[in-house]
Amino acid sequence: MRYELYYWPHIQGRGEYVRLALEEGEAEYVDVARLPESEGGGRPAVAKLLQDTANKYQPFAPPLLKAGKAVISHTANILQYLGPRLGLVPKAEAARLYAHGLQLTITDFVREAHDVHHPIANSLYYEDQKSEALRRAGHFRNERLTKFTNYFETVIARGGGRYLLGKSLSYVDLSMFQVMASLNYAFPESMAGLRDKIARLNALHDLVAARPRIARYIASPARLPFSTHDLMRHYPELDA
Amino acid sequence: MRYELYYWPHIQGRGEYVRLALEEGEAEYVDVARLPESEGGGRPAVAKLLQDTANKYQPFAPPLLKAGKAVISHTANILQYLGPRLGLVPKAEAARLYAHGLQLTITDFVREAHDVHHPIANSLYYEDQKSEALRRAGHFRNERLTKFTNYFETVIARGGGRYLLGKSLSYVDLSMFQVMASLNYAFPESMAGLRDKIARLNALHDLVAARPRIARYIASPARLPFSTHDLMRHYPELDA
Numbered sequence: 001m002r003y004e005l006y007y008w009p010h011i012q013g014r015g016e017y018v019r020l021a022l023e024e025g026e027a028e029y030v031d032v033a034r035l036p037e038s039e040g041g042g043r044p045a046v047a048k049l050l051q052d053t054a055n056k057y058q059p060f061a062p063p064l065l066k067a068g069k070a071v072i073s074h075t076a077n078i079l080q081y082l083g084p085r086l087g088l089v090p091k092a093e094a095a096r097l098y099a100h101g102l103q104l105t106i107t108d109f110v111r112e113a114h115d116v117h118h119p120i121a122n123s124l125y126y127e128d129q130k131s132e133a134l135r136r137a138g139h140f141r142n143e144r145l146t147k148f149t150n151y152f153e154t155v156i157a158r159g160g161g162r163y164l165l166g167k168s169l170s171y172v173d174l175s176m177f178q179v180m181a182s183l184n185y186a187f188p189e190s191m192a193g194l195r196d197k198i199a200r201l202n203a204l205h206d207l208v209a210a211r212p213r214i215a216r217y218i219a220s221p222a223r224l225p226f227s228t229h230d231l232m233r234h235y236p237e238l239d240a
Numbered sequence: 241m242r243y244e245l246y247y248w249p250h251i252q253g254r255g256e257y258v259r260l261a262l263e264e265g266e267a268e269y270v271d272v273a274r275l276p277e278s279e280g281g282g283r284p285a286v287a288k289l290l291q292d293t294a295n296k297y298q299p300f301a302p303p304l305l306k307a308g309k310a311v312i313s314h315t316a317n318i319l320q321y322l323g324p325r326l327g328l329v330p331k332a333e334a335a336r337l338y339a340h341g342l343q344l345t346i347t348d349f350v351r352e353a354h355d356v357h358h359p360i361a362n363s364l365y366y367e368d369q370k371s372e373a374l375r376r377a378g379h380f381r382n383e384r385l386t387k388f389t390n391y392f393e394t395v396i397a398r399g400g401g402r403y404l405l406g407k408s409l410s411y412v413d414l415s416m417f418q419v420m421a422s423l424n425y426a427f428p429e430s431m432a433g434l435r436d437k438i439a440r441l442n443a444l445h446d447l448v449a450a451r452p453r454i455a456r457y458i459a460s461p462a463r464l465p466f467s468t469h470d471l472m473r474h475y476p477e478l479d480a
Binding site: 053074081111115123132154155160 | 333
């Protein structure tokens, strides 16, 4: 199967969670919007798929994965679909349901980290909601960042291995790597302060980063840098 | 299969989306936390399951569904699990992936409607973030409420029937009913103003409400009233 990923081409964003699975799973895929517009790529490729009235299934937003005739939306849904096909999730149904639940908690964690810099509206610039962002950031750092990282530490401990599901890698670990890398970029002071409490998560980050296919991908031009246009953003005043 | 639902007993909340599917699907189930504490119910029943170290799968938050030995977390994950078992989703994989994507968009819609009254932190009272809530509410009503309802109107139109997936009912319609009922409670003025643009969604709401099992459930004491403790809340100043 040759997959087509549709996602905005200028940021890592939610598309990156899908890319990491495609890369680790050695899938054959095209990152459509990264192609030049002259070759059917760019932002117009995403807009076109979103507005394709020939598709009886109407998607809401990217990332979207085209797999044959199916167009799959939402990061966690795409990863749940790819997991078994790329050997990135155990076979047992109970483990798959658990993996998907973990991925949906990651979705919530990423969204809360995003909303730190956009607590009022996505349609406004950060600078136009900065006072609210400063207030939200304190609660995020002291309550939510701690709660989510504590939770995932417990998940690893409970599993009895080094990965979220135990002794072997799953797509959820690739996503957790991306969460940790993004948090280290956006909230370096807070993450340094938590160091002793997130030893398992830091070890998981390093394990994933050292996998040959992931290391090769991260060193390639396909891996865009973190930035203040992305989901998690480094504004020093929000990482006090 | 006798299911056990675990959810906070004092609100409809996210548990209600699961209850509607269990009711329409005539599932055998126990709403555990609605039992008296003396019979193993109440909030302690939920806390106990969250802290059960004998479960190798650690959940983050309710709602949780116990199905045999499996403990399934996240509303959309639970509904995806129940759908085929209760005859509430088509058999074809593409349709199921689409249904789950729609449910995840509903998750996002509900969360944004919730964050209107809690834009800074869940740990604060509404009164302590009211000025930020007033600002966020304007953007929600004018941008997000319109965008989400337009989207789901298009979904129904595209499907060629009266339901989100076309000509037959799925669990996603039950959830959409709950979204519309909650919005009508929380934002009555805004919803009245949108009336001409959400005719299909209003018709879907009425279709679901008239189904015998749903009508019977809604008239029963098991259906708690909407309130300002729930996910969507009626504060007239936020519905200006």
